[in-house]
Amino acid sequence: MTAEGYAVFDTAIGPCGLAWTGHAVIGVQLPEGSANRTRARLAKRFPDAVETEPTPSAQQAVDGIVALLEGEPRDLADVTLDLEGVPEFHRRAYEITRTIAPGKTLSYGDIAARLGMPGSAQAVGQAMGRNPCPIIVPCHRVLAAGGKDGGFTANGGVATKRRMLVIEGALADEPTLF
Known part of the structure; x- marks a missing residue:
């Protein structure tokens, strides 16, 4: 692109x-x-x-x-994205992910279910790992089953994901992690 x-x-x-x-x-x-x-x-x-x-x-x-x-509960759903060349499954997963409000989370399985494809949680995780527009497509708000972190491909890995979730109020502040 x-x-x-x-x-x-x-x-x-x-x-x-x-x-x-x-x-x-x-x-x-x-x-x-x-x-x-x-x-x-x-x-x-x-x-x-x-x-x-x-x-x-x-x-x-x-x-x-x-x-x-900076901690402002800002919804970035009005930002226009051009996802040309992004696989259809990924685009659909990103559309659902963009509906997760700041301070809230869903699991990979939740997104798979909302896609009408229960059992595709791993494919949802792969889509999140290839997200070209993190933050605007808030893949950091998508967790593994049981509220576990799951992965995060950005620099800093899961610590970056957790830091963003703490800023948004989705996790309690855990200063020893950063």
């Missing part, structure tokens, strides 16, 4: 990135440990994109992500 532009911006969990085309977001990058590493990851994912000031719609997404990661 070709992005027109991308930007790196500061958040409460570190420098994140956003890539867009037209009026739609096509990628979000969680922190890679530094702004330069986040920038490098975006440049690798979107080699034709140019780092530039966000368009008005991209800036709206940036503002929403920053607010959400």
Whole structure:
């Protein structure tokens, strides 16, 4: 997928990135440990994109992500995504995931059931692991059975997932984990 532009911006969990085309977001990058590493990851994912000031719609997404990661219960469902090239099953799983409110969680099995495909929890987990727009598609709000963390492919792994859930109020603060 070709992005027109991308930007790196500061958040409460570190420098994140956003890539867009037209009026739609096509990628979000969680922190890679530094702004330069986040920038490098975006440049690798979107080699034709140019780092530039966000368009008005991209800036709206940036503002929403920053607010959400500062603890504001922000719903990012109004951010337009371009998921061209994303498998249909993944898109359907992402649509359901986008309905999970800040501070709430669902399990992989819950999403599989809502897809009308009970027994596909592992496939839902794989879809979450390939999510091109984390935070906007809040895969961090999807847990394994019994409220267990499950996986998280972003830099920092499950600790990043848990930190985001603590910020949103879905988990009690556990400062020894971060």
